[in-house]
Amino acid sequence: xxxxxxxxxxxxxxxxxxxxxxxxxxxxxxxxxxxxxxxxxxxxxxxxxxxxxxxxxxxxxxxxxxxxxxxxxxxxxxxxxxxxxxxxxxxxxxxxxxxxxxxxxxxxxxxxxxxxxxxxxxx
Amino acid sequence: xxxxxxxxxxxxxxxxxxxxxxxxxxxxxxxxxxxxxxxxxxxxxxxxxxxxxxxxxxxxxxxxxxxxxxxxxxxxxxxxxxxxxxxxxxxxxxxxxxxxxxxxxxxxxxxxxxxxxxxxxxxxxxxxxxxxxxxxxxxxxxxxxxxxxxxxxxxxxxxxxxxxxxxxxxxxxxxxxxxxxxxxxxxxxxxxxxxxxxxxxxxxxxxxxxxxxxxxxxxxxxxxxxxxxxxxxxxxxxxxxxxxxxxxxxxxxxxxxxxxxxxxxxxxxxxxxxxxxxxxxxxxxxxxxxxxxxxxxxxxxxxxxxxxxxxxxxxxxxxxxxxxxxxxxxxxxxxxxxxxxxxxxxxxxxxxxxxxxxxxxxxxxxxxxxxxxxxxxxxxxxxxxxxxxxxxxxxxxxxxxxxxxxxxxxxxxxxxxxxxxxxxxxxxxxxxxxxxxxxxxxxxxxxxxxxxxxxxxxxxxxxxxxxxxxxxxxxxxxxxxxxxxxxxxxxxxxxxxxxxxxxxxxxxxxxxxxxxxxxxxxx
Numbered sequence: 001x002x003x004x005x006x007x008x009x010x011x012x013x014x015x016x017x018x019x020x021x022x023x024x025x026x027x028x029x030x031x032x033x034x035x036x037x038x039x040x041x042x043x044x045x046x047x048x049x050x051x052x053x054x055x056x057x058x059x060x061x062x063x064x065x066x067x068x069x070x071x072x073x074x075x076x077x078x079x080x081x082x083x084x085x086x087x088x089x090x091x092x093x094x095x096x097x098x099x100x101x102x103x104x105x106x107x108x109x110x111x112x113x114x115x116x117x118x119x120x121x122x123x
Numbered sequence: 124x125x126x127x128x129x130x131x132x133x134x135x136x137x138x139x140x141x142x143x144x145x146x147x148x149x150x151x152x153x154x155x156x157x158x159x160x161x162x163x164x165x166x167x168x169x170x171x172x173x174x175x176x177x178x179x180x181x182x183x184x185x186x187x188x189x190x191x192x193x194x195x196x197x198x199x200x201x202x203x204x205x206x207x208x209x210x211x212x213x214x215x216x217x218x219x220x221x222x223x224x225x226x227x228x229x230x231x232x233x234x235x236x237x238x239x240x241x242x243x244x245x246x247x248x249x250x251x252x253x254x255x256x257x258x259x260x261x262x263x264x265x266x267x268x269x270x271x272x273x274x275x276x277x278x279x280x281x282x283x284x285x286x287x288x289x290x291x292x293x294x295x296x297x298x299x300x301x302x303x304x305x306x307x308x309x310x311x312x313x314x315x316x317x318x319x320x321x322x323x324x325x326x327x328x329x330x331x332x333x334x335x336x337x338x339x340x341x342x343x344x345x346x347x348x349x350x351x352x353x354x355x356x357x358x359x360x361x362x363x364x365x366x367x368x369x370x371x372x373x374x375x376x377x378x379x380x381x382x383x384x385x386x387x388x389x390x391x392x393x394x395x396x397x398x399x400x401x402x403x404x405x406x407x408x409x410x411x412x413x414x415x416x417x418x419x420x421x422x423x424x425x426x427x428x429x430x431x432x433x434x435x436x437x438x439x440x441x442x443x444x445x446x447x448x449x450x451x452x453x454x455x456x457x458x459x460x461x462x463x464x465x466x467x468x469x470x471x472x473x474x475x476x477x478x479x480x481x482x483x484x485x486x487x488x489x490x491x492x493x494x495x496x497x498x499x500x501x502x503x504x505x506x507x508x509x510x511x512x513x514x515x516x517x518x519x520x521x522x523x524x525x526x527x528x529x530x531x532x533x534x535x536x537x538x539x540x541x542x543x544x545x546x547x548x549x550x551x552x553x554x555x556x557x558x559x560x561x562x563x564x565x566x567x568x569x570x571x572x573x574x575x576x577x578x579x580x581x582x583x584x585x586x587x588x589x590x591x592x593x594x595x596x597x598x599x600x601x602x603x604x605x606x607x608x609x610x611x612x613x614x615x616x617x618x619x620x621x622x623x624x625x626x627x628x629x630x631x632x633x634x635x636x637x638x639x640x641x642x643x644x645x646x
Contacts, residue, residue, distance in 0.1 A: 035628035058624045059550075059567045083629060 004067070004107055005116035011091055012067040014107065019068055019099045023055060026120045028090040031057035034083045039075035040097055046070065048106050053096050055086065068106045070099040154618065157208040161635045163195050170198035193637050212618050214562045216429070220584050220592050224535040224565035224577025225320065225370055227400045227422035228429060234496055235425060235489035244488045249480040253461060260460035263481060264453045266491045270418060270437055273502070275409030278445035280438045281452065282482040286397055289417025289436030290326040290364070292449060292477055296415055296440055297362050297391045298330050299447035299474040310361040310389070314353055316345050318371055318569040323364040323395060332361055339571045343371035343528040343537075345381060357388035366395035367411070368402065370569040371528060372513065372535035372577070382412025391415065391444065399423045400581065401510055401534035404503030414441040420483070424490035435486035446472040451481050508582035509534045512589060516578055519593040523600045527572040534581075540574025544606030549574040552596075552603050554621055555613040559595035 002014050009027035013020040028034065038054040046052050046066035053064040075097045079085055086094040101107075111119060125133045149156030181187055197205065214221070221228035239245060247256050267279045280296075283289040294313075301307040313327040316337045324334040335353055340346040345365070354360060363385045367375045375381065382392050394408055394416040400423040408416050420435040421428035428434055440448055450473050451462040462481060466473045497505065510533050517526055517536035525541040526532075540549045553563035553576075565577040580589060602610055612621060 033625035033628075035625060056628075058628060060570055 002107070003113060004110035005113070005119075006065070006067045006110055007119065008065050008067075010064060010067045012107070012110065014101070014104075017101045017104070018073060019070065019101050020095050021052075021067055021097050021099055022095040023064060023086065023090055024116070024120075025090045026123075028087050028094070031055065031062065032059045033057055034086040037079040037083045037086060037096070039077065039079065040072045042072050042075060044072045045102075046072070046099075055083075064096060066099065067110060068099065068101060068103070070102045072097050073100050074098040154211070155208050157205065157212075159635060160195055160197070160205055161193075161637070163197060163201070163205065167196070169196035170201065216583075219561060220580060220588055221429070221562050222564045222578045222580060222592065223429075223562065224372070224537070224579040225397060225568070226429070226565070227397075227419070227534075227579060227581055229400070229422075229425055229581040230583040231425055231427045231489075232493060232496070235492045238492040239485050239488045241488075244484065247484075249484075254459070257459050259484065260453050260462065262491060263484075263487055264455060264460060266487050266494075267437070267453065269491065269494050270439060273403060273407070274413075274416060274418070274439045275407030276413070276416070276439035277409075277442050278440040278448055280440065280448045280477075281487070282449055282476075282478045282480070283417060283436040283438050284478055284483060285421070285432070285434030286395075286417055286419045286436045287322040287326060288434075288477065289419075289438040290322055290393070290395065291329065292436075292438040293393045293415030293417060293440070293444075294326050294330045294332070294364075295449075295474050295477075296438075296444040296447045297393065298332075299472070300391065300444055301361060303447070303472065306389075310359055312359045313361050314350070314363040314385075314390075316365060316369065318343070318369050318571045319364060319366060320370060320395060320397060323366070327364060337363075339371075343373045343571070344369065344375055345377060347377055347380070350381065350384065354384055354388045357390075360385070360388045360390040362391035362393055362414070364393045364395060366398055367408075368398045368533035370398075370577070371572065372532040372537050372579075373528060374402075374533055378411050386412065397422060398534060401506055403506045404499060405506050408439070409441065413439075414444050415439070420486050420490040425493045426486040426489040433483055433486065435483035435490070437482070447474050449473055449475060449477045451476070453481070505582050506534075509580075512580040512582060512584055513578070515586070515589055516580055516593060519589075520597060520600065523597050523604070524576070527575065535577055535579035537569075537572060538576045538578075539572050540576070542600065543574070543603040546608075547603045547606055547610055549576055551610040551613065552576065552599050555599040555602070555610050556596060557614040558616045559599065561592060561595060 004012050004014070005024060006012075009024045011022055011024050034055055034057050036056040040046070040052050046069065048066060048069045050066045051063045052066040055062050055064055076095050079094065079096070088094070127133050216228050216230060243258055244262070247259055253260065263281055267281055270279050271277065280292050283292045298307060301310050311331070311333050312335050313332040314335050314337050315324050315327065317339050327334050337353060338346040338349040363381065365375065365378070365381065367378055369375055385392050391414040392412055394411075394413040396408070396416040396418045399418055403423055415438060417436045417438045418424070420426045420437065421432060426435060450466055450470050451464045452470070453460055454463055454469070463470050466475060494502065513532050513534050513536050517532050520536070520538070523542065524538040527537040527539045543552070549566045553566050556563050566575065568575055568577060580592070584592075599610070614621065
């Protein structure tokens with residue numbers, strides 16, 4: 001199982017041709033207390049970089065971009081009632097959506113964990 | 124001890140060391156405790172006794188109310204006191220400096236109010252025969268002339284009701300122009316800088332455009348390389364929405380080139396005029412290549428806002444967009460002034476109507492009063508003094524706080540939270556400023572600066588007031604730099620202590636719940 005990261009602070013965990021997507025711990029900490037999450041519709045398709053979801057904290061509202069192209073298989077509806085999960089477990093139970101990968105080669109352009117850590121340190 | 128003629132001492136008897144006093148009423152001296160109006164304990168009473176209507180059959184056809192409305196029964200003096208007491212807790216521009224960046228909270232001159240109350244303006248109706256309101260129509264025309272002259276633009280739509288409504292007007296004009304060119308289906312992309320007001324992308328989306336964000340560069344301006352890259356494919360570009368000076372308080376120095384690039388790409392240039400106060404009388408947006416710009420009369424031209432509004436957002440248009448301006452608008456011919464109301468003849472290309480009537484008449488009177496009382500030279504000085512005041516604040520605080528960008532600012536000073544100790548955040552500084560007696564600055568905006576604090580003093584403030592504000596903020600900032608944990612609990616002196624903003628957003632209580640019915644019945 002590979003975990004990859006984007007410069008917009010999304011993570012993507014690949015299992016077969018399914019990708020689980022969320023925002024990183026770094027992003028969750030920068031946002032502060034998350035108060036609202038708008039999730040994508042199941043069945044919707046996104047291009048890499050498309051506005052997939054919205055996350056709103058006490059400080060700001062931010063778009064969450066699709067880290068890879070594909071179709072939404074499942075959205076984490078639990079976040080609607082418990083947006084705080086994004087803070088408590090951003091890279092676990094706080095996942096946003098499962099996407100059916102349409103082009104797995106897109107993963108090559110994303111950062112691995114070490115590269116992402118270095119990227120955050122430079123922010 | 125000095126005694127007066129009655130033999131009472133003229134000074135207080137030896138000051139005691141009492142630090143706090145508990146009161147039975149809950150008031151603190153003249154700061155009176157006031158519950159919600161629903162908690163005023165007047166259930167079952169009524170403030171006004173009206174006789175029962177006799178000999179009249181109900182005409183409500185069986186939908187009469189069967190239970191009493193859940194309203195407190197207050198008398199007139201009780202009602203007045205309730206709202207007066209609440210009003211005493213307000214912060215207002217009439218009470219002190221209002222440092223909200225991007226809001227231009229300037230003084231609302233009383234001369235404006237006097238003029239707006241003249242019966243010829245205050246007591247007229249928008250559906251009155253036009254022949255009976257020639258003076259009011261002339262005032263709209265005169266204000267339009269001032270706005271066109273100050274912006275160097277050939278046309279203005281007066282009806283938009285506020286800033287975002289003006290943005291909508293400008294973008295609808297752009298959409299209509301694209302339709303007229305037969306390109307409204309292909310040109311869908313609107314470029315918006317990362318530092319933009321949130322209303323810009325919202326307006327573009329509302330008009331059916333797709334928002335494409337442009338990065339900011341290290342100097343807080345539009346990243347020209349990113350802009351050029353985004354214009355490489357240009358046949359889908361509808362335009363750009365740009366604020367100048369931008370929300371970092373900085374003049375977009377490449378604005379002429381930006382305008383040229385957008386025009387060469389076949390798009391239009393919408394300028395957000397929210398920050399016009401910084402350049403009024405000095406720079407004409409028409410000379411910069413702007414196609415549409417709204418003007419917040421409630422910012423630059425001193426009409427009230429921030430709860431006291433309403434706003435007013437006339438939108439100036441270039442030659443390219445002028446034919447698509449909304450109705451109604453005022454024209455003058457040999458018989459006087461007329462409102463063009465229908466989308467025909469001279470308004471045949473108009474995109475339609477944005478409001479029932481011609482705009483915010485009361486604000487038009489105030490804005491024109493402001494312009495006439497300042498004159499063109501006075502308005503120029505407004506911009507100069509607004510910029511000078513902001514730079515004074517930036518210069519006084521730059522060694523204690525961290526300016527977000529190098530160099531001089533325009534009308535507002537922007538700081539990041541870099542100077543704060545671990546654990547102390549922008550919100551803690553804002554809350555502590557309340558204890559110092561100030562409304563907090565704009566915080567966490569613009570988004571391109573971490574923990575942003577945006578301060579716009581406007582030209583209203585004197586040096587003495589700026590010094591007092593800077594001393595107050597500097598003292599809070601020093602505590603923030605030292606990691607003083609007491610800031611986390613501020614404000615301590617406000618009527619309400621710090622609220623749990625997270626819970627308020629996650630689990631908002633939006634409705635007052637009445638006490639149990641038996642309690643009401645017992646009264």
